[in-house]
Amino acid sequence: MWKLLKGRSREAETFKEQGNAYYAKKDYNEAYNYYTKAIDMCPKNASYYGNRAATLMMLGRFREALGDAQQSVRLDDSFVRGHLREGKCHLSLGNAMAACRSFQRALELDHKNAQAQQEFKNANAVMEYEKIAETDFEKRDFRKVVFCMDRALEFAPACHRFKILKAECLAMLGRYPEAQSVASDILRMDSTNADALYVRGLCLYYEDCIEKAVQFFVQALRMAPDHEKACIACRNAKALKAKKEDGNKAFKEGNYKLAYELYTEALGIDPNNIKTNAKLYCNRGTVNSKLRKLDDAIEDCTNAVKLDDTYIKAYLRRAQCYMDTEQYEEAVRDYEKVYQTEKTKEHKQLLKNAQLELKKSKRKDYYKILGVDKNASEDEIKKAYRKRALMHHPDRHSGASAEVQKEEEKKFKEVGEAFTILSDPKKKTRYDSGQDLDEEGMNMGDFDANNIFKAFFGGPGGFSFEASGPGNFFFQFG
Numbered sequence: 356m357w358k359l360l361k362g363r364s365r366e367a368e369t370f371k372e373q374g375n376a377y378y379a380k381k382d383y384n385e386a387y388n389y390y391t392k393a394i395d396m397c398p399k400n401a402s403y404y405g406n407r408a409a410t411l412m413m414l415g416r417f418r419e420a421l422g423d424a425q426q427s428v429r430l431d432d433s434f435v436r437g438h439l440r441e442g443k444c445h446l447s448l449g450n451a452m453a454a455c456r457s458f459q460r461a462l463e464l465d466h467k468n469a470q471a472q473q474e475f476k477n478a479n480a481v482m483e484y485e486k487i488a489e490t491d492f493e494k495r496d497f498r499k500v501v502f503c504m505d506r507a508l509e510f511a512p513a514c515h516r517f518k519i520l521k522a523e524c525l526a527m528l529g530r531y532p533e534a535q536s537v538a539s540d541i542l543r544m545d546s547t548n549a550d551a552l553y554v555r556g557l558c559l560y561y562e563d564c565i566e567k568a569v570q571f572f573v574q575a576l577r578m579a580p581d582h583e584k585a586c587i588a589c590r591n592a593k594a595l596k597a598k599k600e601d602g603n604k605a606f607k608e609g610n611y612k613l614a615y616e617l618y619t620e621a622l623g624i625d626p627n628n629i630k631t632n633a634k635l636y637c638n639r640g641t642v643n644s645k646l647r648k649l650d651d652a653i654e655d656c657t658n659a660v661k662l663d664d665t666y667i668k669a670y671l672r673r674a675q676c677y678m679d680t681e682q683y684e685e686a687v688r689d690y691e692k693v694y695q696t697e698k699t700k701e702h703k704q705l706l707k708n709a710q711l712e713l714k715k716s717k718r719k720d721y722y723k724i725l726g727v728d729k730n731a732s733e734d735e736i737k738k739a740y741r742k743r744a745l746m747h748h749p750d751r752h753s754g755a756s757a758e759v760q761k762e763e764e765k766k767f768k769e770v771g772e773a774f775t776i777l778s779d780p781k782k783k784t785r786y787d788s789g790q791d792l793d794e795e796g797m798n799m800g801d802f803d804a805n806n807i808f809k810a811f812f813g814g815p816g817g818f819s820f821e822a823s824g825p826g827n828f829f830f831q832f833g
Contacts, residue, residue: 367396371403378406383413401431408440417447417513428460435464435471442474449507449514451481477510488520497524515541519550523557529629531558549579557588563630565596591625598624599635606642615642633663640672644679652676667693674709683713711789721773721786729787733778737811740774744808771804774811 374389390407397403404427411420421444427437442457455478461471488503504521511517518537525534535558541551556571572589575582598621605614618639622632640655656673659666674689690706722729725739745751747767752760776782 363396367393367400367403370396371406374406374410378410378413381413383410386410387414399430401427401434401437404430405434405437405440408437408444412440412444412447415513417444420444421448433464435461435468438464439468439470439474442471442478446474446478446481447511447513449481449511449516451478451485451511454478455482481507481510492520492524495527497527500524501528515545515548515550519548519554522551522554526554526557526561527627529561531562534558547578549575549582549585552578553582553585553588556585556592560588560592561628561630563628563634565592565631568592569596591628595621595624595628595631599631599638602635602638606638611642611645615639615646618642629662633659633666633669636662637666637669637672640669640676644672644676649676649680653680665696667696671705674705678709678712681712681716683709683716687713715789719769719772721776724769724773725777727777731777736774736777740770740778740811743770744774744811748808767808768804771807775807 370389370393374386374393377383377386377389387407387410390403390410393400393403394407404423408420408423408427411417411423421441424437424441424444428434428441431437438457438461442454442461445451445457446454455475458471458475458478461468462475465471484503484507488500488507491497491499491503501521501524504517504524507517508514508521518541522534522537525531525537534554538551538554538558541548542555545551552571552575556568556575558568559565559571560568569589569592572585572592575585576589579585598617602614602617602621605611605617618635622635622639626632636655636659640652640659643649643652643655653673653676656669656676659669660673663669670689670693674686674693677683677686677689686709687706690702690709694702694706722731725731725736725743727735727739731739744767747763747770749760749764749767752763755763776786
């Protein structure tokens with residue numbers, strides 16, 4: 356029996372030496388095989404487990420490595436390297452407190468061990484990063500949480516918990532591709548990881564792919580029925596989808612009041628869902644524009660682009676509302692933003708129209724001066740001129756102060772200008788199209804308002820205003 360044990364021991368040592376040779380060549384898979392053979396021959400040898408643990412660590416299989424490291428110190432509690440490897444595995448997996456205990460034991464056995472001293476500091480640093488991250492997550496300072504998790508992952512590269520927390524915060528920051536990548540990496544290693552399934556769903560939810568998001572939340576809840584975050588997110592996603600669809604249905608049916616109420620209720624479900632809320636604001640803005648509540652529509656569209664500054668539809672809707680409220684500078688600004696993003700013929704034409712209306716708005720508004728609509732007929736224009744010309748004629752205000760006389764004379768001249776342009780089909784066409792009236796001999800500075808008045812009212816002997824009582828005047832031909 357003794358000879359048999361001695362023979363097995365020699366054979367085990369041979370396997371260990373072969374394992375060492377492969378380890379030195381960084382062929383860790385072969386090293387693992389030979390260390391396993393050594394363990395099979397001598398299952399009570401602590402160093403064999405320690406060596407295989409080191410190999411598994413190099414292969415990134417920290418959970419298996421932890422089992423071997425723990426077995427090595429169970430067999431020999433004075434095995435310093437075994438305690439170091441156990442601590443390193445705990446730390447790599449994110450259990451910094453357990454890692455501290457292992458490193459402390461190594462320091463008890465060898466208080467000058469530099470590696471144990473450094474790893475003990477690293478483990479404490481990870482615990483500090485965890486503590487800060489927990490506080491910052493409560494404060495919703497997600498950038499700082501990501502920073503802390505990045506630092507912690509330098510020491511704990513195999514910690515799924517840290518990766519998931521980082522991914523969740525990346526999702527909250529709108530960095531969806533990065534968050535998806537982290538969650539997908541974990542799911543490739545563990546397809547049943549409920550936290551990773553939740554984060555995948557969260558990214559889809561925040562990207563307004565609500566139906567797909569619900570599928571991931573449901574899957575996460577199958578894996579972990581008590582997963583509180585997945586439960587809340589699933590409930591919110593279903594509620595948002597239903598409210599939004601009901602709002603869309605009411606809008607299509609022309610029930611704008613109900614659509615407004617439903618979109619408003621949907622906006623109250625989850626303030627963190629930026630993309631969906633941007634669409635809801637834009638939809639509600641469309642409802643308000645249909646209800647002719649244009650200022651409210653502008654406010655809704657503004658809220659939409661605050662949430663998503665790439666949302667073209669919201670810029671277009673707001674620009675149209677600005678056009679309808681004659682806020683042409685703002686409309687031009689929005690159409691310029693749209694055209695810079697999507698250089699289509701349609702967007703170019705919308706921008707040109709807004710620029711034309713802006714140019715026209717900076718001229719005198721002859722329709723307003725006469726008090727008529729832009730679609731006024733020739734007779735309506737004549738009637739309006741008659742009324743305004745008589746109202747502002749200088750003779751009517753001859754007894755007023757110099758200041759009032761000057762103001763009325765100015766208005767009288769403007770009324771004459773307006774009639775000159777709007778009563779002439781060619782000039783009116785040029786004016787309506789935004790062309791410059793000073794071109795082709797239409798210099799409005801040269802005309803005489805009195806001549807326009809005489810030509811309009813005619814009469815062989817001129818005209819005069821005479822009082823027929825206090826504050827009353829009538830027009831009299833001579």
